[in-house]
Amino acid sequence: MPFVLSPDLFLAFFLGVCAGTLTGLAPGIHTNTVAAGVLAGLAFLTAFFSPLALGIFLVVMVVVHSFVDFIPSIFLGAPDEAETSLAVLPGHKLLLEGRGYEALKLTVIGGVGAALIGLALLVPFGLAISWGYEKLGILIPILIIGFSAYFIWLEQDLKKKVWALIVFLLSGVLGILALNHLPIREPLFPLFTGLFGTSTLIISLLSKNKIVKQKLNDIIIFQGHFWNNLKSSLSAALMSVLPALGAAQATVLAQALSRKEKSGKSFLVMVGGINTVSAIFVLVTLYIIGRARTGVIAVMKQFLTLDIYGFLILLVASLAAIGFAVIITLKLGRFVAKHVSKIKYRKLSFFVLLTLIVLAGIFSGFYGLLIVSVATAIGLIAPKVGVKRIHAMGALAIPVVTYFI
Numbered sequence: 001m002p003f004v005l006s007p008d009l010f011l012a013f014f015l016g017v018c019a020g021t022l023t024g025l026a027p028g029i030h031t032n033t034v035a036a037g038v039l040a041g042l043a044f045l046t047a048f049f050s051p052l053a054l055g056i057f058l059v060v061m062v063v064v065h066s067f068v069d070f071i072p073s074i075f076l077g078a079p080d081e082a083e084t085s086l087a088v089l090p091g092h093k094l095l096l097e098g099r100g101y102e103a104l105k106l107t108v109i110g111g112v113g114a115a116l117i118g119l120a121l122l123v124p125f126g127l128a129i130s131w132g133y134e135k136l137g138i139l140i141p142i143l144i145i146g147f148s149a150y151f152i153w154l155e156q157d158l159k160k161k162v163w164a165l166i167v168f169l170l171s172g173v174l175g176i177l178a179l180n181h182l183p184i185r186e187p188l189f190p191l192f193t194g195l196f197g198t199s200t201l202i203i204s205l206l207s208k209n210k211i212v213k214q215k216l217n218d219i220i221i222f223q224g225h226f227w228n229n230l231k232s233s234l235s236a237a238l239m240s241v242l243p244a245l246g247a248a249q250a251t252v253l254a255q256a257l258s259r260k261e262k263s264g265k266s267f268l269v270m271v272g273g274i275n276t277v278s279a280i281f282v283l284v285t286l287y288i289i290g291r292a293r294t295g296v297i298a299v300m301k302q303f304l305t306l307d308i309y310g311f312l313i314l315l316v317a318s319l320a321a322i323g324f325a326v327i328i329t330l331k332l333g334r335f336v337a338k339h340v341s342k343i344k345y346r347k348l349s350f351f352v353l354l355t356l357i358v359l360a361g362i363f364s365g366f367y368g369l370l371i372v373s374v375a376t377a378i379g380l381i382a383p384k385v386g387v388k389r390i391h392a393m394g395a396l397a398i399p400v401v402t403y404f405i
Contacts, residue, residue: 012053013060013317017324020064025072025332031058031065032188035299042303051304052313058296059283059314060321066275067325068332070107074100075336076352090267098212101337105220106265107272108326113229114273115322118236118280122315125237125281130288141401148397151390160387167391170378171195172398174371179399182367190360190368194375195392201353202376203383205346214337218330225269232273240281280318287311 023031035058038045045054074091094103152164178187282297287306304310360368375395382389 006050006053008049008053009056009313009317012049012057013320016057016060016317017064017321017328019057020061020321020325021068021328021332023061024065024068024070024329031062031296032186032294032299034061035296039299039302046303052310055300055304055310055314056317058300059279059318062279062294062296063276063318063321064325064328066279067108067111067272067322067329069275070104070272071329071333071336072352074103074107075333075340076348090265095211095214095340098215098341100214100340101216101333103268104329104333104337106268107275108329109220109225110229110232110269110272110274111276112322112326113225113269114232114236114277115280115319117226117229117233118277119319121233121237122280122284126284126288129241129285144397144401148391148394151388155387160385163381163385164387164391167378167382167387167389168394169398170381170394171375171392172394174374174378175395175399176402178371178395182371184364184367184371186363186368187371190364190371191375191395193356193360194372194377195379195395196389197356198353198372198376199379199383201349201356202380204349205353211341211343213341216334216337218334220330228266228269229273232270233277235270236274236278237281240278240285276322280315283311283314283318 019034020031023034038054038058042054049057070091074095091100091103091107094100148168152161152168155161155164175191178184178191184190282294285291286297286301290301306314357369357372360372364371379389379392382392
């Protein structure tokens with residue numbers, strides 16, 4: 001195929017930037033939802049865009065989303081998916097100290113740094129999965145159980161380990177019901193909204209915390225984060241191959257690899273890095289072994305067969321999207337940080353909470369509201385008993401394991 005850059009590729013890139021910004025800012029409008037819309041309107045869209053252009057739109061949207069979605073996660077406590085849910089608590093802590101914009105900058109630093117290291121790891125990563133994926137396939141359920149057990153074991157004492165196991169099992173049962181037995185549209189949205197979103201917002205409503213005036217320092221220092229970026233890239237590479245273990249688990253794994261790194265700053269750098277570099281690694285996974293590890297990539301696989309030309313174009317588009325995402329995230333984040341202290345935070349939390357519940361009803365109907373309620377109750381257990389909310393990812397891990405069994 002000749003190396004030709006047609007105008008529709010550039011238009012698709014621009015539209016992808018806009019879509020990623022929208023999905024990042026608006027909890028409830030996820031990239032998977034937009035991708036499903038692209039698939040539904042494929043007959044119409046292919047009259048104006050080539051399959052490669054639509055692929056560019058999707059990957060650019062995901063990359064920009066991976067940066068921008070930390071704005072509502074940190075400033076509103078409303079994660080769009082599990083990928084940003086782990087940033088809520090350390091980000092919220094810095095927000096209460098007037099350092100919410102600093103928290104956002106740390107996720108940006110992580111995203112850029114991990115992407116650069118991930119780019120250097122693409123060739124060995126591709127060689128490794130092309131040689132070892134089939135051998136790994138039979139071990140997938142064992143690895144999922146093993147990693148989940150390891151995360152539970154990391155809890156400090158026996159009481160917390162027991163509570164972590166309870167959260168894991170409860171969320172797993174709920175995940176099986178939501179994904180396999182109830183007629184729910186977009187089941188992941190009410191599931192993760194309850195486990196990580198509404199539960200956090202309820203805690204905010206019950207607290208007496210007030211959002212102080214935020215400090216706005218535009219200086220960004222990329223030095224000193226190499227090891228966090230490297231751990232992000234390596235963890236994301238491993239988790240992007242395994243189903244049900246994604247960015248959230250990769251963040252905990254990266255943190256576990258550095259037991260001396262306990263600061264929330266390091267955690268934000270790692271979760272920011274993993275979000276972005278995961279978007280690149282799943283693209284490689286699709287090209288090398290033809291496996292889709294995210295909903296967006298699964299949609300793209302249905303209309304685009306990747307050759308080396310298409311893969312390189314998508315990779316370059318992803319890297320270019322990072323530059324746009326950094327600018328957009330910092331500009332919008334600065335604006336939000338400047339005005340968030342002027343807003344009555346408890347009223348804002350209530351409004352976001354109500355919005356998430358309404359969106360769950362619209363997207364997923366009565367059963368979606370039921371799942372949100374139960375998931376919220378489970379999501380409240382972890383912070384109340386002092387264990388990590390990562391154990392609520394049993395909502396995906398257990399259904400996947402039962403599928404393989």
